[in-house]
Amino acid sequence: MLKRIHHVAVICSDYARSKHFYTEILGLRVIAENYRAHRDSYKLDLALPDGGQIELFSFPGAPARPSRPEAQGLRHLAFVVEDVEKTASVLTAKGVEVEPIRVDEYTDKKFTFFADPDGLPLELYQGQIVFNQ
The missing domain is CATH 3.10.180.10 (2,3-Dihydroxybiphenyl 1,2-Dioxygenase, domain 1)
Known part of the structure; x- marks a missing residue:
């Protein structure tokens, strides 16, 4: 059955700002960075120390989502x-x-x-x- 979380995907509103936050502020290591021209979208794979990953995505016009802990x-x-x-x-x-x-x-x-x-x-x-x- 399930062993651990492989990744968590996050869609950001400002790719450069979020990339800076996750890599420079939190210190996560970049595994891969890809620009997908057909979607005008970036996908940044970031390594967590335990082997898990955060996938950081950018999508033009992505709607905001309520993010307070009780939503x-x-x-x-x-x-x-x-x-x-x-x-x-x-x-x-x-x-x-x-x-x-x-x-x-x-x-x-x-x-x-x-x-x-x-x-x-x-x-x-x-x-x-x-x-x-």
């Missing part, structure tokens, strides 16, 4: 980090607005939220996420 659809994309406070400080120093750090009432793990250039909610989560089976 239907994708709620947020969470990244595991060793130290939420340190990572939040690095992002803040790079001009990214980060919400106050909170503690998960069920796991006692620290977490916080920030957003990509299109307002997609992104989360930093302390340590390893453990799922009960």
